[in-house]
Amino acid sequence: MATTIKEIAKLAKVSIATVSRALNDDKKVKSSTKKLIKSIANELNYNPNLLARSFVTKKSNIIGLVMPDIFGEFFMEIIRGVDEICYNHGYYTMVTSSHSNRSMVEAIVDYMSKGIVGGLILMTPLVEDDVKKTLASSKIPLVVISGKSELQKWDSISIDNFNGAYSVVDYLAEKGYKKIAHISGPQKNNDSIQRELGYRQALKNNGIEINKSWIVTGDFTINGGQAACETLMKLENPPEVIFASNDMMAIGCYVAARHLKLKIPVDFAVAGFDDIFVSQFLNPRLTSVHVPIYELGTNAAQILINRMNGNNDPIQNVKILTELIVGGSC
Amino acid sequence: MATTIKEIAKLAKVSIATVSRALNDDKKVKSSTKKLIKSIANELNYNPNLLARSFVTKKSNIIGLVMPDIFGEFFMEIIRGVDEICYNHGYYTMVTSSHSNRSMVEAIVDYMSKGIVGGLILMTPLVEDDVKKTLASSKIPLVVISGKSELQKWDSISIDNFNGAYSVVDYLAEKGYKKIAHISGPQKNNDSIQRELGYRQALKNNGIEINKSWIVTGDFTINGGQAACETLMKLENPPEVIFASNDMMAIGCYVAARHLKLKIPVDFAVAGFDDIFVSQFLNPRLTSVHVPIYELGTNAAQILINRMNGNNDPIQNVKILTELIVGGSC
DNA sequence: TATTTGAATGTAAACGTTTTCATTGCGTGG
DNA sequence: CCACGCAATGAAAACGTTTACATTCAAATA
Numbered sequence: 001m002a003t004t005i006k007e008i009a010k011l012a013k014v015s016i017a018t019v020s021r022a023l024n025d026d027k028k029v030k031s032s033t034k035k036l037i038k039s040i041a042n043e044l045n046y047n048p049n050l051l052a053r054s055f056v057t058k059k060s061n062i063i064g065l066v067m068p069d070i071f072g073e074f075f076m077e078i079i080r081g082v083d084e085i086c087y088n089h090g091y092y093t094m095v096t097s098s099h100s101n102r103s104m105v106e107a108i109v110d111y112m113s114k115g116i117v118g119g120l121i122l123m124t125p126l127v128e129d130d131v132k133k134t135l136a137s138s139k140i141p142l143v144v145i146s147g148k149s150e151l152q153k154w155d156s157i158s159i160d161n162f163n164g165a166y167s168v169v170d171y172l173a174e175k176g177y178k179k180i181a182h183i184s185g186p187q188k189n190n191d192s193i194q195r196e197l198g199y200r201q202a203l204k205n206n207g208i209e210i211n212k213s214w215i216v217t218g219d220f221t222i223n224g225g226q227a228a229c230e231t232l233m234k235l236e237n238p239p240e241v242i243f244a245s246n247d248m249m250a251i252g253c254y255v256a257a258r259h260l261k262l263k264i265p266v267d268f269a270v271a272g273f274d275d276i277f278v279s280q281f282l283n284p285r286l287t288s289v290h291v292p293i294y295e296l297g298t299n300a301a302q303i304l305i306n307r308m309n310g311n312n313d314p315i316q317n318v319k320i321l322t323e324l325i326v327g328g329s330c
Numbered sequence: 331m332a333t334t335i336k337e338i339a340k341l342a343k344v345s346i347a348t349v350s351r352a353l354n355d356d357k358k359v360k361s362s363t364k365k366l367i368k369s370i371a372n373e374l375n376y377n378p379n380l381l382a383r384s385f386v387t388k389k390s391n392i393i394g395l396v397m398p399d400i401f402g403e404f405f406m407e408i409i410r411g412v413d414e415i416c417y418n419h420g421y422y423t424m425v426t427s428s429h430s431n432r433s434m435v436e437a438i439v440d441y442m443s444k445g446i447v448g449g450l451i452l453m454t455p456l457v458e459d460d461v462k463k464t465l466a467s468s469k470i471p472l473v474v475i476s477g478k479s480e481l482q483k484w485d486s487i488s489i490d491n492f493n494g495a496y497s498v499v500d501y502l503a504e505k506g507y508k509k510i511a512h513i514s515g516p517q518k519n520n521d522s523i524q525r526e527l528g529y530r531q532a533l534k535n536n537g538i539e540i541n542k543s544w545i546v547t548g549d550f551t552i553n554g555g556q557a558a559c560e561t562l563m564k565l566e567n568p569p570e571v572i573f574a575s576n577d578m579m580a581i582g583c584y585v586a587a588r589h590l591k592l593k594i595p596v597d598f599a600v601a602g603f604d605d606i607f608v609s610q611f612l613n614p615r616l617t618s619v620h621v622p623i624y625e626l627g628t629n630a631a632q633i634l635i636n637r638m639n640g641n642n643d644p645i646q647n648v649k650i651l652t653e654l655i656v657g658g659s660c
Numbered sequence: 661t662a663t664t665t666g667a668a669t670g671t672a673a674a675c676g677t678t679t680t681c682a683t684t685g686c687g688t689g690g
Numbered sequence: 691c692c693a694c695g696c697a698a699t700g701a702a703a704a705c706g707t708t709t710a711c712a713t714t715c716a717a718a719t720a
Contacts (some may be wrong), residue, residue: 015670047443055381079701087429094424099417113377223478278608345700382676
């Protein structure tokens with residue numbers, strides 16, 4: 001079995017308390033004994049039993065990352081970002097999703113109540129009331145990655161959806177497009193809501209009136225985007241360009257174009273949001289709004305670790321800025 | 331603080347031992363007391379402290395998943411598969427990568443020695459000697475997801491790279507192509523090696539002689555694929571079709587085609603391996619070998635959990651079968 | 661010299677759970 | 691009616707670590 005401080009204590013002829021202190025760099029230990037203990041620990045290849053330590057200190061350096069799903073590069077990048085920071089600080093990353101058959105709340109509660117994780121990162125485009133209630137009772141620090149800053153409740157990171165959408169629609173208007181349609185995401189999804197607001201504001205500021213038949217609700221999937229696009233292009237008065245609330249639906253527009261034998265960007269133009277990996281290989285390249293997802297993860301993890309180390313600064317609500325990527329699709 | 335078995339014991343007027351037994355469904359507890367204890371536990375919203383439990387039992391229901399990198403849909407799908415099975419069995423998934431600045435070995439040792447994880451899934455295309463040595467000393471069960479079955483050492487899951495590559499090259503030969511080139515992956519990468527072997531065997535079986543100048547080493551990246559493709563197409567005697575060892579490099583061929591103003595599949599054809607998400611949206615759709623990556627993850631997790639539960643069957647070396655996906659790229 | 665200080669170390673409790681080894685009490689067979 | 695066995699429960703140790711409190715010893719102060 002693995003070596004324990006007991007064995008080190010025996011060899012160093014000191015008590016386990018001294019060993020513990022020495023290994024934790026307590027100032028009260030004479031530097032000579034400290035050196036001795038450390039060298040013995042090294043020799044024996046000692047590794048502290050983190051379970052025992054967490055158990056007694058009631059602190060865990062495991063960070064729980066709860067997501068609605070584990071799929072696609074968005075979540076992947078989040079995990080990567082979180083893991084990177086965790087690794088740099090000696091923390092561990094535990095991931096899970098709500099697994100369709102359980103609610104987000106159950107997933108969170110599971111993580112919070114077992115005593116395993118010492119901090120929580122919750123990634124969800126929509127913080128529902130029951131989730132809020134659960135979070136409010138949390139004894140461990142947590143950070144929310146969300147579509148919208150949950151001001152004054154928890155630390156949060158969110159994408160600047162509004163300005164991202166604004167920038168792309170504004171670009172379209174400046175380019176001379178007048179008939180600008182929008183395929184939104186799910187109704188209650190905060191990312192989607194904010195992006196639609198940005199769309200509307202950009203139209204307004206450019207003196208373009210909103211045509212309700214040009215705003216169609218999608219579901220963030222390729223199929224949804226395709227259906228929405230076909231609906232739009234079959235209108236008596238079809239739009240010149242479609243701003244899809246995410247790239248997946250924009251890809252759906254490409255598929256629809258092939259079906260309808262229409263050519264992008266000559267017959268109609270397309271723009272998306274997220275700038276996912278695929279988008280640069282679409283033909284023509286998709287104009288989109290780049291989101292530094294990785295930074296969402298690193299920021300969340302950094303803030304959380306600070307909190308876990310006792311940081312008591314006021315609640316932070318970080319907004320991650322986006323960048324317009326211009327392709328040949330419009 | 332959270333409720334403990336002590337409080338339950340007090341309320342039920344029994345000892346903590348009985349509570350522990352009752353909650354663990356020990357047969358020796360009278361069913362009436364068991365019922366009482368469980369109802370009280372329920373009432374108090376009791377959750378066992380997993381740290382304490384793992385600490386005393388020396389078993390952890392946390393599975394460590396170590397990967398060379400956390401990037402792209404391949405790893406994402408693995409994580410998803412592992413998480414799904416873990417969730418279904420009440421296990422937890424902890425992920426990490428080797429983070430470029432530490433070796434795979436360090437990452438593994440870190441996970442093994444801290445007592446946190448009770449089982450390990452190691453995902454790597456190449457099990458090097460130092461890793462082997464480390465794994466050999468492991469006290470906890472582990473499963474390897476690799477490019478090649480490490481027979482008789484550890485349970486392993488691997489992709490049937492050889493037959494996957496064989497099937498696509500055989501398809502090309504049957505279609506009438508004679509000049510079939512290959513862009514391989516990194517030299518020591520097992521996935522790459524097996525795929526090249528499949529390529530060679532398929533040529534042989536179809537009576538096609540191997541032309542060494544048509545085999546170029548790539549690095550699994552888009553840029554590498556592009557460079558390799560340009561090298562090939564600038565030969566005096568360029569090939570008719572290129573089989574790239576993965577889809578990323580196949581995408582590089584598309585990029586090269588654009589540069590060279592060549593048209594796929596008329597000027598030259600392309601096939602890949604992996605059937606990544608992007609591939610279906612390339613124009614024309616990429617012919618590739620589909621790999622059920624998700625199942626790699628679920629299989630690995632399932633085998634590992636069985637081992638953690640005391641399964642002592644002989645070592646398993648599972649090979650995951652592939653499927654040829656025919657697109658318009660050849 | 662007697663007392664105080666403080667640095668260095670030791671003692672032992674505590675964390676929540678499982679588990680081994682008693683202990684109790686009751687029914688059954690002789 | 692005694693002994694035995696068995697079902698049900700309890701008492702207490704154990705896991706590895708941290709930490710509050712106690713102790714020691716020597717140097718510094720009065």
